[in-house]
């Protein structure tokens with residue numbers, strides 16, 4: 001069951017008790033849907049990881065999901081994320097994923113504070129992330145964002161340029177290339193959802209056949225994650241279905 005939190009969102013305090021109380025139930029429902037989709041695809045449900053996208057929500061919301069067993073969180077905006085990462089830095093086991101558009105002037109703080117970046121789409125960004133990743137930390141896990149057809153915005157490497165970027169990143173000492181990511185244009189049509197995800201999976205399989213060892217296909221959001229799992233997603237990035245409609249629509 002999906003509970004829309006927007007109706008009970010209190011604009012003054014930012015949160016109500018009811019908002020927080022819905023999170024464990026929403027998480028359980030999303031986990032059950034992930035499992036069902038994996039089984040439908042004859043896949044091991046444990047092969048699909050859940051990333052909770054917490055952009056737009058305060059640290060308290062993240063803590064509530066964490067207490068319900070959620071470890072991986074995705075953030076899109078560095079300025080919004082850093083105070084939350086700071087507030088939660090003593091919670092063991094939290095894994096932070098940067099999933100937003102990444103400008104060159106933001107790479108240092110991302111390299112210093114996050115465990116993963118899903119949106120690497122050019123050499124300059126990759127090189128800066130590797131150079132700026134502190135040597136005291138393990139290499140930064142990265143996915144390459146691929147632009148499939150007429151995706152909104154201008155981010156993502158074109159499929160024709162993917163092989164060269166993979167080669168480049170593989171040579172960077174402080175990055176560990178984990179896989180590919182995409183954000184297809186939203187559509188309610190499952191067949192259309194699946195064809196975009198299938199394209200990314202084919203690119204992923206081709207790279208692995210060439211000898212790369214990619215283990216992550218970051219694809220699927222609240223509106224299309226089941227289609228993504230049917231096409232091989234190993235990491236779904238879900239915000240709304242866990243936390244409700246974000247308080248600020250533009251996030």
Ligand SMILES: *Cc1c(COP(=O)(O)O)cnc(C)c1O
Pocket residue numbers: 053055076099100183221222223237238239240241251
């Ligand atoms: C916001 C966002 C999500 C989560 O979207 P929902 O529809 O709220 O699940 C996933 N991935 C990226 C890159 C996002 O920006």
